[in-house]
Structures are given as structure tokens and as C-alpha cells.
Amino acid sequence: MADTSPALTGEKATEHLLAVVTLWAVSGAFGLALILSGFRDSAIVLGLLGFACIIAGFVAHVIVNNVFETRFSQLQVVAGMSGFCVAVLSFMASWLLDPHFDVAGITIGLGGFAGVILAFLVYLVAMHGMRGAFSMFHRRRARLR
Amino acid sequence: MPNTTIWLFAGVAAYWVYCLYWGVRSAQLADSSSQFFLADRQLPAWVFVLAATAASFGGWMFLGHGTLIFRDGLAASELSLGAVAIPLTGVVFLKRQWILGRRFGYVTAGDLFADYFQSEGARLLVLLIALVFAVPFIGLQLAASGDLIANLSGGTVNADVAMWVLSFVVFLYVCLGGMRAVAYVGTLQALLLAAGLAAIGLLAYGRLGGFGPLNDLLAKLGATAIGPYGNTAQGYNGWFVIPGVIQFTAGLGRETPVGGIWTAAMIATYCFALMGIQAGPVFTTWAFSARSPKGFAPQQVWASAAAMGLALLFFAAAAGLAAPFLGASEATSALAVGNSLTPGRLSGLMGGYIASLGTAAPWFAGLLAVCALAAIQAVAAGYALTTGTMLARDLYARHMAPDADDRRARGFGRVAVGAVVLAAVLLASFAPLSQAQLGALALGFGAQLWPALVAICWVRWFTREAVLLGLIAGLAAVVLTEPFGGALAQFFGVALPWGRWPWTIHSAGWGIAINIAVVLLVSALTQTEAGRAHRARFHDYLREVASLGEAKRGLRTVAWTLTLGWLFFAIGPGALLGNDLFGAPNAGLAGWILGIPSLWAWQILWWALGVLLVWFLAYKMELSTTPRARIEPVPASARPRLAGRAVDGAAALRAFWYVAAFAALLAAANWLFG
Numbered sequence: 001m002a003d004t005s006p007a008l009t010g011e012k013a014t015e016h017l018l019a020v021v022t023l024w025a026v027s028g029a030f031g032l033a034l035i036l037s038g039f040r041d042s043a044i045v046l047g048l049l050g051f052a053c054i055i056a057g058f059v060a061h062v063i064v065n066n067v068f069e070t071r072f073s074q075l076q077v078v079a080g081m082s083g084f085c086v087a088v089l090s091f092m093a094s095w096l097l098d099p100h101f102d103v104a105g106i107t108i109g110l111g112g113f114a115g116v117i118l119a120f121l122v123y124l125v126a127m128h129g130m131r132g133a134f135s136m137f138h139r140r141r142a143r144l145r
Numbered sequence: 146m147p148n149t150t151i152w153l154f155a156g157v158a159a160y161w162v163y164c165l166y167w168g169v170r171s172a173q174l175a176d177s178s179s180q181f182f183l184a185d186r187q188l189p190a191w192v193f194v195l196a197a198t199a200a201s202f203g204g205w206m207f208l209g210h211g212t213l214i215f216r217d218g219l220a221a222s223e224l225s226l227g228a229v230a231i232p233l234t235g236v237v238f239l240k241r242q243w244i245l246g247r248r249f250g251y252v253t254a255g256d257l258f259a260d261y262f263q264s265e266g267a268r269l270l271v272l273l274i275a276l277v278f279a280v281p282f283i284g285l286q287l288a289a290s291g292d293l294i295a296n297l298s299g300g301t302v303n304a305d306v307a308m309w310v311l312s313f314v315v316f317l318y319v320c321l322g323g324m325r326a327v328a329y330v331g332t333l334q335a336l337l338l339a340a341g342l343a344a345i346g347l348l349a350y351g352r353l354g355g356f357g358p359l360n361d362l363l364a365k366l367g368a369t370a371i372g373p374y375g376n377t378a379q380g381y382n383g384w385f386v387i388p389g390v391i392q393f394t395a396g397l398g399r400e401t402p403v404g405g406i407w408t409a410a411m412i413a414t415y416c417f418a419l420m421g422i423q424a425g426p427v428f429t430t431w432a433f434s435a436r437s438p439k440g441f442a443p444q445q446v447w448a449s450a451a452a453m454g455l456a457l458l459f460f461a462a463a464a465g466l467a468a469p470f471l472g473a474s475e476a477t478s479a480l481a482v483g484n485s486l487t488p489g490r491l492s493g494l495m496g497g498y499i500a501s502l503g504t505a506a507p508w509f510a511g512l513l514a515v516c517a518l519a520a521i522q523a524v525a526a527g528y529a530l531t532t533g534t535m536l537a538r539d540l541y542a543r544h545m546a547p548d549a550d551d552r553r554a555r556g557f558g559r560v561a562v563g564a565v566v567l568a569a570v571l572l573a574s575f576a577p578l579s580q581a582q583l584g585a586l587a588l589g590f591g592a593q594l595w596p597a598l599v600a601i602c603w604v605r606w607f608t609r610e611a612v613l614l615g616l617i618a619g620l621a622a623v624v625l626t627e628p629f630g631g632a633l634a635q636f637f638g639v640a641l642p643w644g645r646w647p648w649t650i651h652s653a654g655w656g657i658a659i660n661i662a663v664v665l666l667v668s669a670l671t672q673t674e675a676g677r678a679h680r681a682r683f684h685d686y687l688r689e690v691a692s693l694g695e696a697k698r699g700l701r702t703v704a705w706t707l708t709l710g711w712l713f714f715a716i717g718p719g720a721l722l723g724n725d726l727f728g729a730p731n732a733g734l735a736g737w738i739l740g741i742p743s744l745w746a747w748q749i750l751w752w753a754l755g756v757l758l759v760w761f762l763a764y765k766m767e768l769s770t771t772p773r774a775r776i777e778p779v780p781a782s783a784r785p786r787l788a789g790r791a792v793d794g795a796a797a798l799r800a801f802w803y804v805a806a807f808a809a810l811l812a813a814a815n816w817l818f819g
Contacts, residue, residue: 014170015189018329025163026336029156029515030344033508040506 027057171322196331214465341516346460396644414654421592619660723747
């Protein structure tokens with residue numbers, strides 16, 4: 001899933017970075033604000049709309065990569081995975097430790113993270129095919145062993 | 146420190162990091178004056194689409210439009226159709242300016258005008274227009290940003306301090322990275338502008354319970370005479386209708402029009418003033434900076450007419466229409482379902498909406514404040530850079546230091562950007578009344594360049610003398626139909642018999658009518674063979690590379706008919722049909738055929754048709770498509786001499802005293818009138 005295509009250079013690299021940073025600045029900021037509002041007000045629609053913004057940012061990033069004929073860089077993959085893990089851990093900690101965490105919050109979290117994972121899987125399958133997507137995890141596990 | 150303030154500071158800090166990062170990164174690329182002033186004519190299409198849209202709409206639409214609708218009603222919402230009218234100017238001029246810029250190597254609008262009209266006077270007039278447009282306009286916008294921050298921080302931050310700090314950041318990234326930084330940051334600003342407008346509109350819908358309940362309440366209001374204008378002669382609430390085609394009043398300050406200022410004549414001429422935005426020197430620079438015209442059509446059709454039109458008609462309008470029911474007006478308190486809304490002093494209704502999020506969603510208040518700041522700074526940055534560029538090229542390099550090398554020219558460009566921003570914030574801080582008066586001239590002045598651009602891009606018959614005299618007459622007419630002109634006349638002991646915008650015609654309308662009359666008359670009297678031959682050089686080339694293909698020539702009549710029809714029915718006298726075509730304003734929800742007020746439905750209908758019109762002109766009529774032939778730059782020896790003449794020491798000193806005397810005169814005028 002990380003970059004296997006030739007790295008962009010010069011103005012093209014700058015423009016690609018600009019497009020990526022700009023789209024995440026908007027979708028990330030609005031997504032986070034909506035998710036926070038969803039959890040705070042127990043508003044499922046708002047919370048899920050926030051996750052939809054994050055997924056839209058991911059989809060837009062994939063489109064931008066295609067336009068610039070490149071893929072996710074290692075740094076982007078690490079940043080994305082780390083962000084996702086921190087968010088999941090925060091959600092689980094809140095669920096377990098916060099006595100005021102209600103059903104709406106659980107619905108938002110489970111629904112939203114499921115959506116993000118689904119979007120990611122669809123991306124893998126679309127980019128690498130069903131077999132390729134599974135093989136990717138194989139190869140990774142084999143490398144780790 | 147309250148939560149809202151913390152989130153506000155966090156959001157603003159993140160936004161600054163983005164701006165400064167792109168400022169520094171662009172500075173690394175800006176190793177020549179061409180890079181600094183024009184991004185080396187290499188702005189990609191998608192960057193142009195977003196950044197030019199932010200520069201066209203910016204803060205005045207974000208903060209001002211909803212406020213205007215709340216204050217003046219649905220007639221003011223007609224200005225939402227400016228989203229279609231503004232790009233019409235771009236459709237007519239941008240591609241042809243880009244072609245001439247490529248062909249002859251122009252950097253500023255002054256270069257283009259001076260070369261085409263063979264007149265240094267034209268260059269200086271354009272510079273004057275740029276300065277009058279930019280300085281007070283930037284000042285007004287930056288003052289609103291300071292007010293917004295002061296409002297949201299609950300007074301923790303002083304409005305003037307906020308304005309100075311925000312202005313410094315704008316100066317920093319523009320000064321570092323030049324056009325590339327302005328355009329790159331503009332991409333985010335455009336998205337934040339659109340997203341912020343949509344969020345505030347949705348907030349308004351949400352507070353009232355949705356689209357249906359908003360119209361329920363509007364129907365109830367329509368059945369009463371509550372509002373600033375009471376009922377019209379037909380028995381309609383004046384807040385819901387356009388008050389006639391024209392009213393022959395003496396002007397604001399002398400005679401108040403019945404039913405409000407927004408007659409069809411005012412709507413048409415105000416929209417024309419808005420069209421001046423893309424006719425101004427700023428957009429000439431945007432056109433010169435583009436890598437190719439590929440971005441022009443998407444910017445005009447999809448980003449401007451479609452997306453911004455949608456945002457203005459459905460979200461900004463909703464914010465304005467919902468405000469009376471959310472506690473923003475005492476007159477409608479009987480119908481109010483909330484009392485959370487208090488419009489800001491300069492940041493208006495939108496500032497009120499953002500502040501109302503307060504403790505409930507402080508992160509959203511912070512984010513929407515950043516959206517507003519981004520919208521404001523998009524305009525400020527663009528105008529500061531372009532005016533700085535013109536000062537550097539048209540004044541410094543042309544008249545003061547024609548031998549200046551590339552490095553010095555770039556350095557002076559940076560100093561000039563600083564001078565423009567400094568002048569704007571000084572005006573906003575210490576002479577707000579003068580700023581408001583000068584700011585009122587901005588839109589009217591910008592529109593006066595229309596005939597000159599028509600001459601350059603389309604009509605070779607217009608002569609230099611005609612265009613220059615027309616421009617001067619038009620500018621004078623704008624001044625005399627604005628408060629600045631009234632105050633100026635009073636200073637000389639003359640009391641003008643009219644006030645602001647007589648006959649409910651905007652100053653831009655008076656200016657353009659007189660401008661065109663002078664241009665036509667003087668052109669008929671000043672035709673010369675030499676002038677015709679000079680102008681033919683430009684028009685023959687434009688005909689060669691940009692004229693319409695043989696197969697489509699027959700569509701010209703269709704294009705004219707559609708355009709004039711749209712102007713008549715959307716923003717002209719025909720818009721009066723919209724007052725009650727889809728149900729009388731007082732007929733209640735059951736009587737509204739489309740379930741919304743008739744005039745709102747009319748505007749939505751003509752917005753949709755307007756998008757089709759701009760699409761037809763931009764793509765089908767090839768007014769914004771890539772030229773058929775590659776644009777070959779003329780050899781350097783055949784290019785106009787852009788470097789200019791050396792000025793001796795005595796002349797420079799004289800020029801200095803002229804400038805000092807002009808500044809002293811302005812200060813005295815402010816002291817006397819302010």
C-alpha cells in the first residue's frame with residue numbers, strides 16, 4: 001500500500017503535497033469537529049457525518065494520488081496508521097473508563113471506525129485485487145517472521 | 146481562559162502554520178522577480194480554480210451577504226446571483242488577457258494598458274484604481290477580522306491588536322512567497338470559505354429545525370407587516386419583495402426609497418459593481434500567472450457560478466433569512482424560536498452565528514472563525530500582492546529605478562506589499578470613517594475598467610483618448626455619487642443636490658453610463674490611421690488565435706440573446722416578476738407553489754439557468770477554452786519597453802513632494818471631515 005511508484009520531484013511534488021495537505025486540512029478539521037460534537041451531544045448523525053468527512057478525505061487523497069500518478073508514501077502510511085490506532089485506543093478507553101459514555105457514543109465510534117476500515121479495505125481491493133490485497137498481508141507477515 | 150478562546154487560538158495557530166509553511170516553501174522557489182510577481186506564469190489549473198474563487202468572493206461574501214439579507218430582506222438576496230455575474234466578466238476578458246500577457250510578456254495590468262493605449266497616463270490611472278481599490282478594501286476586511294477575534298475571545302483580545310497581528314501574518318507570507326504563496330494558501334482559503342458558509346447555513350437550518358420549519362416561519366412573517374419596510378401598496382411585506390424597477394429619489398441621506406434601496410436598478414448596477422472584481426488589476430495578474438487557460442472555465446462555471454452560487458443561495462441566504470427568528474431582531478421577537486444571535490459590529494451576522502456556538506461547541510466556533518479569517522485574508526493577500534507588484538513595476542522600476550536588477554525589483558516588491566498592508570491597517574486603526582468612505586469607492590472604481598478591457602480584448606474602434614477620458618469621467622461620476630464626493634464638494638463650499646446612489650442606481654452604474662457615453666462620443670471624433678494600425682496588431686493576433694470557429698459563428702446571436710435575457714430576468718427589471726410569480730408573499734405556505742417565498746424560488750431558478758449560461762459561454766462559445774494555436778511570445782526586441790525611463794534627481798524629488806503633499810491633503814481631509 002506504500003509508495004512503489006517513482007517518487008515525485010520538483011514542482012509536481014510541491015503541488016501534490018499542497019493538494020494532500022489542503023484536502024486533509026479541511027476534511028480533517030471538519031471531521032474532527034463533527035465527531036467531537038457528536039460525542040458531546042450524543043448526536044449520532046453528527047458523529048457519523050464527522051467520520052464521513054474523514055473517509056471523504058481518504059477518498060480524495062486516493063484520487064489526488066491517481067491524478068499525480070503516485071501512491072501513499074511510507075510517512076503517510078505511518079501517520080495514518082498511528083492516527084487510526086490512537087483514535088481507536090481513545091475510543092476504547094472512553095468506553096471502558098468514562099461512566100457517562102452512552103449508547104450514542106458507542107454507536108458513533110463503532111459505526112465510524114467500521115466505515116473507515118471498510119473504506120480502507122475497498123481501497124486495497126480496488127488497487128491490488130482480492131488476491132493481491134490478501135497476499136500483501138501474507139508477505140508482510142512473512143517478512144516480520 | 147474560556148474554552149472558545151483556547152479553541153480559537155489553536156485553530157488560528159494551525160492556520161498560521163499552514164500559511165507560513167507555504168510562504169517559506171514558495172520563497173525557496175521565488176528566486177527571480179518573475180517567480181515572485183507571477184509564479185513564473187506557471188500556476189496549475191486546479192490551484193487557479195480554487196485561489197481565484199477565494200479572491201473573487203472572500204470575506205465580503207462570507208461576512209457581508211447574510212447580514213445584508215437579514216437587514217434588507219429577499220431583494221438583497223438577489224446579489225447571490227453575483228455568483229453568476231462575477232464570472233461573466235472573467236468569461237469575457239480573462240482568456241484574451243492571458244493570451245496578450247503571454248504574447249507580449251506583460252507583468253501588470255499597467256503594462257498591458259500602457260502598451261495597448263501607448264500612454265503612461267493609462268498605466269498611472271490603473272495604478273490609482275488599484276490603490277483606491279486595495280488599501281481601504283483590505284483595511285475594511287482586516288478590521289472585520291479583528292472584530293471577529295475580539296468578539297469570540299469575549300474581549301480577551303483587543304480588536305485592533307488582533308487586526309495588527311493577523312495583518313502581520315498576511316504580510317509575512319505574501320512578502321516571503323509572492324504570487325505562489327498567495328495562490329497556494331488560496332486553495333485552502335477557498336475550501337474553508339465554502340465549507341464555512343455551508344456550516345453556518347446548516348447551523349441556521351438546524352437551529353430552526355430544518356428547511357421546512359424555516360419556510361413555515363417565513364410564511365408567518367410574510368403574512369404580517371413586521372419588518373423594516375412595512376407593507377407595500379400591494380399589501381406584501383416589503384422584506385419579501387423588490388420595491389420596483391427604479392425610484393427617482395435624490396439618494397440616500399437625502400431621501401429614503403420606499404420599500405428599501407434594492408430596486409431592480411440597484412440590483413443590476415450593484416451586480417455590475419461586483420462584476421468589476423474580475424475586471425480589476427488583480428484579476429489581470431491572476432490571468433498572467435496561470436500556466437494555461439485550462440483553469441478558467443472550471444473556475445467560472447463550476448467553482449464560481451455553481452458552487453459559490455449554491456453556497457450563497459442556500460446557506461448564506463438561509464443564515465440571513467433565519468436570523469429574525471433566532472433573536473437577531475427585536476421586531477420579530479413574537480415569532481422567534483431562539484434568542485442566541487447577536488450580530489457583531491463589523492463581523493456582522495456571521496460573526497454572531499459563530500459566537501453563538503460558544504460553550505456548546507467551542508471547537509466549531511474556533512474552526513468557523515478560521516474559515517472567516519481565511520475568507521477575509523484570501524482577498525487581502527491577493528490585493529496586497531497585486532498592488533505591491535504594480536507599485537514595484539509601474540512606479541519603481543518604470544520611473545524611479547529603470548536600471549534596477551532583478552533582485553532589487555523583487556526587494557522593492559516586498560517593501561511595496563508591506564507598505565500597502567501598513568497603509569490599510571493604519572487607515573483602519575486611525576481613520577475608520579475615511580476608510581469607510583474610500584472603501585465605498587472601491588467596487589465602483591473597479592467596474593470602470595470594463596470599457597478599457599472591452600477595447601483591449603474586443604473592440605478595436607475605441608481610441609486611446611476616448612478610453613482615458615471615459616475612465617476619468619467614470620471615476621469622477623463614482624466619486625460624486627458616493628459620500629466621499631459629497632464631503633469633498635462640501636469642503637469646496639458646494640452642496641450637491643443629491644445623496645448617495647441617486648435614483649437607486651449604484652455609483653458603479655452612474656460611472657459606467659457616463660464612461661461609455663464619453664468613450665463612444667470621443668471615439669467617433671478621434672480616429673487616426675496610426676492609432677488604428679497600432680491597435681490592429683493586438684486584435685489581428687487575437688482574431689488569429691482566439692476567434693470562434695467557423696462552425697459556431699451562428700451561435701453568436703444565441704449567446705447574445707441568452708446573456709441579455711438572463712441579465713434582464715435575473716438581475717434586471719424582469720426580476721420583479723419573481724415577487725409573486727410562485728405565490729404572493731402573504732399567501733401563506735399553502736399559497737407558495739414551491740413551498741418557499743416566491744422571490745427566493747425565482748433566484749434559485751435563475752441561478753440554475755445562470756450556471757448553464759456561463760457553461761455555454763465558457764465552453765461552447767470557447768470564451769474560456771485553450772486557444773487553438775500555441776501562443777508564441779514575440780521576440781524580446783519586439784516587446785514593449787517595460788523597463789522605463791530614468792528619472793533625474795530633481796524629478797524624483799519633485800515626485801516625492803507631490804506624494805507628500807497628497808498624503809498631507811488626505812490627512813487634512815480626514816481631520817476636517819472625520
